[in-house]
Amino acid sequence: MLRYGACYYPEHWTVEQARQHIPLMQKAGLNVVRMGEFAWCKFEPDPGRYKFEWLDPVIDALHKAGISTVLGTPTAIPPQWAYARQPNILQKDADGHVRNPGARCHCCKNAPGYQFMCEGVVQEMARHYGNNPGVIGWQVDNEFGCHGTTRCFCEHCEKAFREWLIVKYADIDVLNAAWGTAFWGFAFRQWAEIPLPRTMPAGPNPGHWLDFLRFSSDTQVKFLKTQYDLIKGLCPNHFVTHNYMGCFPEIDYHKLSQHVDFPVWDNYPDSYGDPFQPSYAHEITRSFKGRFWVMEEKSGPTGDAEAGLLGEQPEPGEIRRWAWQAVANGAEGVVYFRWRVCLFGAEQYWHGILDHDGVPRRRYAEIRKTGEEFVKVAPEIEGTHVEVRVALIRHFDTLWALERQPGVSGFEYDGHCFDMYRAVKQNGHNCDMIDVDSDLSRYRVVLAPSLALVDEALAKRLHAFVDAGGTLVLTPQSGVRTPANAMWDRTRPGPLAPLVGATVDEVRPYYHGQTNEIAFTQGGMAGQTCRVGMWVEILHPSGAETFAEYRDEAFASKPAITCNIVGKGKVYYLGVFLPEKVLKTFLGGVLPEFPMKDIPEGVEITMRRGKQGRIVFVLNNTRERQALTLPGQFLDLLSGETVGPQVVLARNGVLILKA
Numbered sequence: 029m030l031r032y033g034a035c036y037y038p039e040h041w042t043v044e045q046a047r048q049h050i051p052l053m054q055k056a057g058l059n060v061v062r063m064g065e066f067a068w069c070k071f072e073p074d075p076g077r078y079k080f081e082w083l084d085p086v087i088d089a090l091h092k093a094g095i096s097t098v099l100g101t102p103t104a105i106p107p108q109w110a111y112a113r114q115p116n117i118l119q120k121d122a123d124g125h126v127r128n129p130g131a132r133c134h135c136c137k138n139a140p141g142y143q144f145m146c147e148g149v150v151q152e153m154a155r156h157y158g159n160n161p162g163v164i165g166w167q168v169d170n171e172f173g174c175h176g177t178t179r180c181f182c183e184h185c186e187k188a189f190r191e192w193l194i195v196k197y198a199d200i201d202v203l204n205a206a207w208g209t210a211f212w213g214f215a216f217r218q219w220a221e222i223p224l225p226r227t228m229p230a231g232p233n234p235g236h237w238l239d240f241l242r243f244s245s246d247t248q249v250k251f252l253k254t255q256y257d258l259i260k261g262l263c264p265n266h267f268v269t270h271n272y273m274g275c276f277p278e279i280d281y282h283k284l285s286q287h288v289d290f291p292v293w294d295n296y297p298d299s300y301g302d303p304f305q306p307s308y309a310h311e312i313t314r315s316f317k318g319r320f321w322v323m324e325e326k327s328g329p330t331g332d333a334e335a336g337l338l339g340e341q342p343e344p345g346e347i348r349r350w351a352w353q354a355v356a357n358g359a360e361g362v363v364y365f366r367w368r369v370c371l372f373g374a375e376q377y378w379h380g381i382l383d384h385d386g387v388p389r390r391r392y393a394e395i396r397k398t399g400e401e402f403v404k405v406a407p408e409i410e411g412t413h414v415e416v417r418v419a420l421i422r423h424f425d426t427l428w429a430l431e432r433q434p435g436v437s438g439f440e441y442d443g444h445c446f447d448m449y450r451a452v453k454q455n456g457h458n459c460d461m462i463d464v465d466s467d468l469s470r471y472r473v474v475l476a477p478s479l480a481l482v483d484e485a486l487a488k489r490l491h492a493f494v495d496a497g498g499t500l501v502l503t504p505q506s507g508v509r510t511p512a513n514a515m516w517d518r519t520r521p522g523p524l525a526p527l528v529g530a531t532v533d534e535v536r537p538y539y540h541g542q543t544n545e546i547a548f549t550q551g552g553m554a555g556q557t558c559r560v561g562m563w564v565e566i567l568h569p570s571g572a573e574t575f576a577e578y579r580d581e582a583f584a585s586k587p588a589i590t591c592n593i594v595g596k597g598k599v600y601y602l603g604v605f606l607p608e609k610v611l612k613t614f615l616g617g618v619l620p621e622f623p624m625k626d627i628p629e630g631v632e633i634t635m636r637r638g639k640q641g642r643i644v645f646v647l648n649n650t651r652e653r654q655a656l657t658l659p660g661q662f663l664d665l666l667s668g669e670t671v672g673p674q675v676v677l678a679r680n681g682v683l684i685l686k687a
């Protein structure tokens with residue numbers, strides 16, 4: 029069942045107002061709401077005294093109207109009595125300042141008093157709602173790490189960090205060797221001496237820093253697991269999830285996903301942002317478990333609670349296109365944030381489907397129309413999955429290491445991953461976003477942008493993938509660091525050198541706008557040239573062939589890109605960051621054949637395959653009409669008409685074709 033819904037906060041409305049909301053929701057085609065995730069003070073108004081009477085009638089009324097409920101566990105904000113009852117539960121920042129209550133997410137997930145309270149309220153809720161026929165699932169907490177709160181520097185965390193290190197290293201000398209504490213006299217005799225990497229006069233030890241980031245991420249994973257296990261124990265028929273934040277860089281979502289039935293994420297696309305940005309996050313989230321929902325989908329102007337600004341109005345057709353973009357990329361549910369904008373509180377400006385006055389207007393009408401389309405198309409989409417032959421390794425350890433030490437100003441690991449992703453999409457393909465230990469044999473092509481942290485075992489796995497016929501694409505800074513975040517003592521790209529069939533002779537970070545010209549020497553691009561900047565690597569082949577070479581004097585004729593044949597497969601090593609258009613063309617020659625050529629810029633094609641064939645989504649993510657040529661004639665499931673081969677898509681136009 030394709031889920032379609034809204035986030036709803038009955039605690040913000042009178043009983044009379046709420047009564048008017050439900051028929052309107054029903055008319056809009058909603059079949060699910062998320063509720064409760066900030067209402068701990070309503071669920072447990074006094075310590076240990078639980079109240080559900082305020083919510084139960086709402087769940088019942090919604091259920092009667094055909095609308096199911098996903099409950100949020102309310103642990104992002106404890107009731108006011110918590111602070112006196114459980115002292116020392118507030119987080120501290122890197123300077124030792126307390127993160128004050130008044131907003132949300134300010135409690136430390138390693139504070140035993142807070143953990144105890146969270147378990148209490150979650151257990152009571154799960155007991156109460158386990159058999160409620162209106163409830164179908166749970167969202168644990170809300171957006172872990174939101175507002176910069178993933179990393180806490182309080183005393184509970186210091187203790188928990190030391191315990192985490194003992195489990196990891198067992199012997200303090202192993203830790204000393206891994207971190208390289210010989211540098212700047214940082215050696216430890218005992219675990220109790222190890223500090224958190226609080227604000228310090230110079231950059232932290234990279235090993236210390238990376239382990240702290242891993243520990244901070246693991247803290248969220250552990251917190252989720254506790255609630256997941258509690259709820260699953262009491263509500264075995266409900267799903268349990270958590271709302272991720274797309275490409276949020278602070279939590280290893282691969283690990284977090286071990287403790288959700290499927291992930292969901294919160295999508296607030298920017299009308300003027302890159303149109304592939306939402307798809308990037310859709311595909312990231314889908315890849316963890318093969319399925320996902322959008323749990324918060326933009327339905328009106330956003331509102332910055334800190335700056336006090338009202339964001340842009342989505343233009344007509346945009347909300348509908350964003351909803352279909354989610355489904356096109358595999359979403360099984362789209363839940364709008366929020367039903368009606370709040371009259372009070374920090375998010376007075378953060379709009380929902382309805383405005384402050386509750387009057388249904390243009391946005392409501394668009395959501396209602398989209399709801400009708402969802403009902404119409406849902407049976408065709410049922411049981412299909414996004415067809416993927418390409419994967420991109422997005423590695424959190426590498427992200428954390430290179431975020432702290434990018435190597436050159438202007439380099440951003442996730443930005444680079446996105447550039448590679450966009451080039452894949454521009455060639456028509458969908459792309460799974462995978463971890464270093466994912467099964468590679470499912471893919472024809474694997475991109476591993478700037479995969480810096482590599483050990484022998486990973487190099488071997490990549491080798492096996494290529495040997496069996498896969499194509500691997502590597503880019504600058506690959507294989508230079510050990511898993512402990514030390515530099516390898518081997519020539520770049522470290523353990524990957526035998527696979528690449530080339531080494532890096534010299535790296536040249538470019539400042540002051542410096543660039544170099546490269547010329548392609550092989551393949552369909554032979555003879556083409558382009559300018560590259562930011563960072564270049566002068567390569568030295570030892571078996572690989574030169575695929576592109578530098579042109580500028582000092583390094584003229586030196587390899588910039590190499591290609592190595594290994595077994596039945598190929599490895600490309602890019603010693604440069606290719607400009608957007610060149611990257612698109614380059615990958616066009618590397619990726620599997622795609623049935624459509626010359627897809628206009630900003631038009632997105634995705635395919636979902638099922639037993640009865642393929643459903644092809646064509647989305648016009650641009651502000652202009654777009655003409656394109658389909659590979660034949662198709663039935664458009666939305667209009668019921670036969671279209672193609674020539675089609676013109678209106679601004680924000682969507683086609684859903686049966687192939």
Ligand code: GAL
Pocket residue numbers: 170171174294324365375378
């Ligand atoms: C999300 C959050 C919601 C709400 C929304 C609008 O990040 O999960 O609770 O705050 O943004 O600000």
